[in-house]
Amino acid sequence: MLPELPTPALRLGLDVDALTSNWRALDRMSGRARAGAAVKANAYGLGARRVVPALQAAGCRDFFVAHWSEVPELLTEAGAISLSVLHGPLTGADAAFARAVGVKPVINSLDQARRWVESGGGPCDLMVDTGMNRLGVAMAELGDPVLGRLEVDVLLSHLVSSEEDVALNGVQQERWTQARAVLRHARASLANSGGIALGSAYHGDLTRPGIALYGGVPRPEMGEMLQQVARPEAAILQVRQVAAGETIGYNATFTAPAAMRVGTIALGYADGYLRCWSGRGRFTAGGTVLPVLGRISMDLTVVDLTQAPEIGEGDWVRADYAIPAAAAATGLSQYELLTLLGARFGR
Ligand SMILES: *Cc1c(COP(=O)(O)O)cnc(C)c1O
DSSP: OOOOOOOOSEEEEEOHHHHHHHHHHHHHHTTTSEEOEEOHHHHHTTOHHHHHHHHHHHTOOEEEESSGGGSGGGHHHHTTSEEEETTOOSSHHHHHHHHHHTOEEEEOSHHHHHHHHHTTOOEEEEEEESSOOSSSEEGGGTTOHHHHTSEEEEEEOOOSOTTSOOHHHHHHHHHHHHHHHHSOOSEEEOOOHHHHTTOGGGTTTEEOOOGGGGTOOSSGGGGGGOOOOEEEEEEEEEEEEEOTTOEESGGGOEEOSSOEEEEEESOOGGGTOOGGGTTTOEEEETTEEEEBOSOOOSSOEEEEOTTOTTOOTTOEEEEOOOHHHHHHHHOOOHHHHHHTOOTTSBO
């Protein structure tokens, strides 16, 4: 048997208090609706096995993943929570799996509805497409008799541009309201994070925030109430002195203007710290700012330690990773910045 793995030199700090505070703020803002949580893609990279129990303890009951493969690691929690799989049952095996483990499929098409009913049925959610043209039963299909045979818990739809003030938001809200009048269901849900800020007409019985739980800010007016949750940190593997005129990293994109003390940290683009951070990213250690020097490599990044003589090999540094600011600095979306963070982070 292998000995226990040593601690990785890369870790993703999760601020549980900030996470639960964000959920409570979104739940409050959802008015008479309850806030659920989108925890697909490993809770947007943060680690679903940490995020789900923390949100559950805060009072969250409804969770959404995308793939069936995301279900098993959450099954210990599944007794006490409602877990839905957004992609729905593509095969009979998906339907059988859902029923065996007590997870709801989100039915997205008449085919999926037939597959679910014919394989034995049971509680499910139903996605209605009100404008995304991606997944969901079309408005024109709402009269199909197979939908009447579904045992629908949550009737949901998904907003195209909730982070913007556009006419399509209202159009989608109206279509969702029409669908609610036609289809039997226990609860209705429309709003993702941004949709929660669009007001009570968008709330229904359940909201489905994702990005805002994790410190993303979909709309500026939500910035005040949301806190940073993810804190990427890496250990310094090596410290060196660089003379004036020497260059650092691939393709020599940085030339030292004077003698410098630099540190090489265990984080690279393979971990999701992409090359757009080259010469632009910043780390901190005990309040000192440590700018990134030169190119980000696959597994390594070099930072300036000249102002931090007390920081050395084995010490940890923290990336500046406030999501809205990081998106503005890099051009990556807030969603990409979180879901990029790779499997080599200790979580
Ligand atoms: C991802 C997702 C959400 C959460 O969206 P955010 O914009 O991250 O709040 C909600 N509903 C569905 C159907 C989703 O796919």
